[in-house]
Amino acid sequence: MRYAQITGWGKYAPPLLMTNDDMAKIVDTSDEWIYSRSGIRQRHYSHVSTGEMAWLSAERALAAAGVDAEEIDLVILGSTTPEEICPNTASYIKNQLGATKAAAFDLNSACTSWFYALNSATDMIKSGSINKALVIGAERISLAMDWNKRESCFLFGDGAGAVVIEASGQESGLLAGKMSCVPNSRECLHLPNWGMSPAHLTDDIFISLNFEGQEIFKSAVKGMSDAITDVLEKQGLTPDDIDLFVPHQANIRIIQTLAKRLDFPMEKVVVAIDEYANTSAASIPLALCDALEEGRVKPGMTILTATFGAGLTCGAGIIKWGERVEPIGESDKSIPEFDGTVFDLMKDSFTHYGVDATHLLSKGKL
Ligand SMILES: CC(C)(COP(=O)(O)OP(=O)(O)OC[C@H]1O[C@@H](n2cnc3c(N)ncnc32)[C@H](O)[C@@H]1OP(=O)(O)O)[C@@H](O)C(=O)NCCC(=O)NCCS
Numbered sequence: 001m002r003y004a005q006i007t008g009w010g011k012y013a014p015p016l017l018m019t020n021d022d023m024a025k026i027v028d029t030s031d032e033w034i035y036s037r038s039g040i041r042q043r044h045y046s047h048v049s050t051g052e053m054a055w056l057s058a059e060r061a062l063a064a065a066g067v068d069a070e071e072i073d074l075v076i077l078g079s080t081t082p083e084e085i086c087p088n089t090a091s092y093i094k095n096q097l098g099a100t101k102a103a104a105f106d107l108n109s110a111c112t113s114w115f116y117a118l119n120s121a122t123d124m125i126k127s128g129s130i131n132k133a134l135v136i137g138a139e140r141i142s143l144a145m146d147w148n149k150r151e152s153c154f155l156f157g158d159g160a161g162a163v164v165i166e167a168s169g170q171e172s173g174l175l176a177g178k179m180s181c182v183p184n185s186r187e188c189l190h191l192p193n194w195g196m197s198p199a200h201l202t203d204d205i206f207i208s209l210n211f212e213g214q215e216i217f218k219s220a221v222k223g224m225s226d227a228i229t230d231v232l233e234k235q236g237l238t239p240d241d242i243d244l245f246v247p248h249q250a251n252i253r254i255i256q257t258l259a260k261r262l263d264f265p266m267e268k269v270v271v272a273i274d275e276y277a278n279t280s281a282a283s284i285p286l287a288l289c290d291a292l293e294e295g296r297v298k299p300g301m302t303i304l305t306a307t308f309g310a311g312l313t314c315g316a317g318i319i320k321w322g323e324r325v326e327p328i329g330e331s332d333k334s335i336p337e338f339d340g341t342v343f344d345l346m347k348d349s350f351t352h353y354g355v356d357a358t359h360l361l362s363k364g365k366l
Helices: 029-036 050-065 089-097 113-127 213-234 252-262 280-293 345-351
Strands: 003-012 016-019 042-045 074-078 105-108 132-140 159-168 173-181 244-247 302-309 313-320
Touching: 003 050, 003 113, 003 173, 003 280, 016 345, 042 313, 050 074, 050 089, 050 132, 074 089, 074 113, 089 105, 105 113, 113 132, 113 159, 113 173, 113 280, 113 302, 113 313, 132 280, 159 280, 173 213, 213 252, 213 280, 213 302, 213 313, 244 280, 280 302, 280 313
Parallel strands: 074 105, 074 132, 244 302
Antiparallel strands: 003 159, 016 042, 132 159, 173 313, 302 313
């Protein structure tokens, strides 16, 4: 029997932070309101593209796995925010890595993209069509934040996380996966004008997230619960058999509601939303990397993951960890830092959305 073991992991969290207090300087909100409604304290905003963030997280994952880029058969980028639709961003990452023989494609199912990609690549390894894959989730979603919408602009952050998966005879990796899509829930989370639409031929492109928070909340909890039930049944497991739960990080209250439904203690849940906010496709690999760094992942653990995103796509998986929880090596690659503050970084975005933030900019950035 072939399995697809996770042998390497890596992340890139951009260094510039937009804290809730920073946000309250631009939007009518407060740290207290945001934290109590969502569990978010801050978000990382990127000065580089989705492709660059994804590339560095992939370099780090390869080093952790002790695998050369030339050995990789497939690079999948899960993302909603590639800088271009054509050519795909995975081919940029492949070239930057020197993954000469790898096939490359992007996969977009919104926040579930990394999980959908992991499930797809795992099945390809299990079927024997490939041996080694890089599965990356990366988003630069800060540029789509409409500062006039206080109900949604605080929710998202940027980042990237990647794993290397390799064919193995040992029972490990994603043992059971469920991908689903809740019927008739497309409109509750929508980025109009993000892509090719006839409107682009006539209008200026203006991206602004449409968002029905409570509708998403309900559909997400139901969709993830159903997917979790499915994978637990497939593996003949109950929640008691799960050692660690790494859910999509969209809202702490969604995570808590889900844990309660499963009768699952919060001590076994990985929570990273306070640090990163919702990084969409990057959220689960970022949380997984942090759990590994913190020593929370132990050899042979049974890990549950669950996710949802625009569409409304959902998913859940049971991952059996291998023996190694330490990286084999570390990458010496890096991205030069941005010369300025997070407000300087977002200068053009403030102008685009008609927000006057000139008083917040560093001298010389005006
Ligand atoms: C967005 C979310 C945090 C809002 O929480 P909520 O408890 O539903 O809050 P509501 O939308 O009911 O808003 C309550 C009040 O706060 C106000 N409010 C909204 N945003 C605010 C902000 N940033 N700061 C202060 N007040 C705000 C609203 O205007 C409303 O005021 P009113 O009662 O006077 O009308 C929550 O619905 C959520 O997280 N949903 C899921 C979102 C998600 O996961 N999206 C990603 C999908 S991958």
